[in-house]
Amino acid sequence: SPTGDSWGIFTFLCAALCNLPALPALNCSEELGAGQSIQQTYDLTRYLEHQLRTLAGTYLNYLGPPFNEPDFNPPRLARAERVPSATVDLDLWRGLTDNARLAANYRAYSRLLCYLRVLDSQVGTAELRHRLAHFCASLQGLVLSIGGVMSSLGYPLPAGPAGSPVPPGAPAAPNDFLKKMDDFWLLKELQTWLWRSAKDFNRLKKKVPPAMVTLRLEAREF
Amino acid sequence: PLSVSPAADPAVISPQDPTLLIGSSLVATCTVSPDFPQKAEDLYWTLNGRRLPAASYTALGPSTLSVALARLNGSRQQSGDNLVCHSRDGGILAGSCLYVGLPPEKPVNITCWSKNMKDLTCKWAPGTEGETFLHTNYTLKYKRRWYGQDNTCQEYHTAGTYSCHIPKDLALFTPYEIWVEASNRLGVAVSDVVMLDILDVVTTDPPSDVHVSRVGDLEDQLSVRWSSPPALKDFLFQAKYQIQYRVEDSSEWKVGGHRRCRGTARGGRGSGCSHLPPLQVVDDVGNQTSCRLAGLRPGTVYFVQVRCNPFSIYGSKKAGIWSDWSNPTAASTPRSERVAGGCDPKGGEQNTTLRRELKQFFGWVKKHAYGCSNLGIKLYDQWRVWLQKSHKTRNQVGKEP
Numbered sequence: 001s002p003t004g005d006s007w008g009i010f011t012f013l014c015a016a017l018c019n020l021p022a023l024p025a026l027n028c029s030e031e032l033g034a035g036q037s038i039q040q041t042y043d044l045t046r047y048l049e050h051q052l053r054t055l056a057g058t059y060l061n062y063l064g065p066p067f068n069e070p071d072f073n074p075p076r077l078a079r080a081e082r083v084p085s086a087t088v089d090l091d092l093w094r095g096l097t098d099n100a101r102l103a104a105n106y107r108a109y110s111r112l113l114c115y116l117r118v119l120d121s122q123v124g125t126a127e128l129r130h131r132l133a134h135f136c137a138s139l140q141g142l143v144l145s146i147g148g149v150m151s152s153l154g155y156p157l158p159a160g161p162a163g164s165p166v167p168p169g170a171p172a173a174p175n176d177f178l179k180k181m182d183d184f185w186l187l188k189e190l191q192t193w194l195w196r197s198a199k200d201f202n203r204l205k206k207k208v209p210p211a212m213v214t215l216r217l218e219a220r221e222f
Numbered sequence: 223p224l225s226v227s228p229a230a231d232p233a234v235i236s237p238q239d240p241t242l243l244i245g246s247s248l249v250a251t252c253t254v255s256p257d258f259p260q261k262a263e264d265l266y267w268t269l270n271g272r273r274l275p276a277a278s279y280t281a282l283g284p285s286t287l288s289v290a291l292a293r294l295n296g297s298r299q300q301s302g303d304n305l306v307c308h309s310r311d312g313g314i315l316a317g318s319c320l321y322v323g324l325p326p327e328k329p330v331n332i333t334c335w336s337k338n339m340k341d342l343t344c345k346w347a348p349g350t351e352g353e354t355f356l357h358t359n360y361t362l363k364y365k366r367r368w369y370g371q372d373n374t375c376q377e378y379h380t381a382g383t384y385s386c387h388i389p390k391d392l393a394l395f396t397p398y399e400i401w402v403e404a405s406n407r408l409g410v411a412v413s414d415v416v417m418l419d420i421l422d423v424v425t426t427d428p429p430s431d432v433h434v435s436r437v438g439d440l441e442d443q444l445s446v447r448w449s450s451p452p453a454l455k456d457f458l459f460q461a462k463y464q465i466q467y468r469v470e471d472s473s474e475w476k477v478g479g480h481r482r483c484r485g486t487a488r489g490g491r492g493s494g495c496s497h498l499p500p501l502q503v504v505d506d507v508g509n510q511t512s513c514r515l516a517g518l519r520p521g522t523v524y525f526v527q528v529r530c531n532p533f534s535i536y537g538s539k540k541a542g543i544w545s546d547w548s549n550p551t552a553a554s555t556p557r558s559e560r561v562a563g564g565c566d567p568k569g570g571e572q573n574t575t576l577r578r579e580l581k582q583f584f585g586w587v588k589k590h591a592y593g594c595s596n597l598g599i600k601l602y603d604q605w606r607v608w609l610q611k612s613h614k615t616r617n618q619v620g621k622e623p
Contacts, residue, residue, distance in 0.1 A: 061299070062299060062300070062301055063299070063301050063304075064270055064298055064299035064301060064302075064303065064304055065270045065271030065272075065298075065304065066268070066270075066271040066304065066306070067304070069271055074314050075232075075313060075314060124300045124301060124357045125300065125357075126379055126383055175238050175239055175318070175319075176238075176239045176301075176302060176318075176319040177235075177238075177239070177304065177306075177316070177317030177318055177319050178231075178317075180301065180304070180317070180319070181317075
């Protein structure tokens with residue numbers, strides 16, 4: 001029916017406008033309370049999770065088998081820990097203060113962003129570089145979003161460089177194969193962090209009520 | 223230089239990350255570190271995840287196993303083939319990336335164009351019909367003929383994978399030598415040198431402010447107006463124009479003539495249901511540029527595009543290069559009530575009803591909802607155009623030479 005089509009088209013248009021990756025989310029509401037920021041950060045982690053699936057698939061295919069095999073599980077050689085691990089004791093995780101929870105996320109993604117940017121400069125194909133650049137831009141958005149939540153709740157941002165070159169304590173891989181393994185683990189860690197962040201922000205959502213109810217249009221699954 | 227980590231790597235492969243020509247053979251060895259209790263006979267090799275046959279193994283010592291690989295094919299992925307040494311339980315002890323391929327061939331078909339004489343973009347094709355299997359780097363270089371210095375282009379992929387853009391510091395009235403160097407791990411290849419003068423390869427922006435409007439109540443005509451691209455005013459060249467237009471649902475573009483649209487209207491006018499191909503009618507309005515399309519179907523949405531070619535640059539008789547087409551502009555021909563059936567474009571009727579309703583809806587949204595001021599019927603029109611463009615069969619063929 002014509003009216004049905006109209007609604008479909010309108011939803012599509014709004015979804016297209018509201019989800020253009022390179023732009024900040026178009027918000028049809030005026031005010032942004034802390035509650036709204038948390039919701040947006042949560043949405044961003046879900047969006048990044050979706051993006052990562054495609055990026056990781058492409059990247060692992062670029063690395064070639066066995067890296068792109070589903071059951072691939074290489075040893076984590078005793079090299080310096082690149083990124084704080086997302087996995088944490090459940091009781092410890094439950095007991096985190098809001099500040100500590102947010103700070104852990106902020107620090108992790110800042111470092112992950114650094115490593116991804118290094119990856120971007122080295123990677124072979126133009127298509128991959130393009131995807132990586134796109135992902136880095138979104139990830140940068142996430143870091144800023146978390147920073148925004150922290151500020152609106154009155155927490156200080158964690159000290160330390162966010163976006164500076166590779167932090168010390170992470171020597172470059174001595175050969176190409178070890179570098180491939182490093183890349184594999186970087187993507188894995190990123191994935192785990194995004195899973196965890198969704199839970200972190202869900203928890204925070206419940207503690208900080210939204211400022212007002214707004215009309216939100218859900219994007220269709222693409 | 224080894225990393226100062228508490229435990230050494232479990233094993234070492236030699237050669238580590240070698241580069242090889244297609245068809246060559248290789249013997250690789252895996253030496254297990256004394257800290258790891260593995261015997262040579264417990265180890266095995268895989269290449270790109272596939273186990274290599276034990277017949278190709280040789281134990282060279284208590285903790286060293288070698289493998290012989292013959293007549294290697296080109297690398298499966300540009301990041302290198304993964305040759306891995308495993309312990310008996312399948313664990314990875316060490317790996318080496320094999321880069322097997324061919325040296326590059328001379329890049330060919332270098333073509334360049336300059337936008338408004340300010341810059342230069344060039345594209346080329348890689349020489350190899352097949353693949354080199356290795357990551358190949360392309361560098362575009364240029365220099366003024368008879369003057370010393372080689373320059374290197376910095377901005378790549380601006381017009382496709384094999385392209386580069388030189389944004390400034392280009393001289394006119396002087397020939398340039400341009401060439402492309404391809405290099406990969408196995409060698410270098412240099413294209414033939416192309417010589418050109420910037421003035422010979424000039425193109426410009428598409429015309430701006432393209433407006434398509436009805437001609438009174440005439441059902442089979444539309445009037446197209448546009449402005450010449452602003453850059454034209456700065457330079458001493460004239461322009462000629464081309465129009466193309468199509469019906470919304472068709473994939474076939476019809477091309478109109480040059481600045482002076484020539485053509486005789488062949489019947490079909492006033493019959494309402496013209497099955498004759500639409501032509502254009504001369505309508506020259508001084509400096510402003512316009513054209514009238516005639517013999518169109520009534521009550522139909524048309525998409526129109528215009529493009530521009532600078533010629534007579536500084537008095538020469540040569541033509542430049544056609545610009546891109548302007549963004550399509552949509553307009554519809556009127557439909558009089560008295561036209562009887564038989565001519566009903568299928569789907570066209572529905573679309574105009576839908577569009578009308580959408581327009582009303584957007585008007586309501588603007589009044590009753592906050593923000594969302596970008597929404598409007600114009601966006602819907604643009605979306606329709608985008609929708610048409612994104613269907614493969616409806617893509618226009620690339621620039622004309």
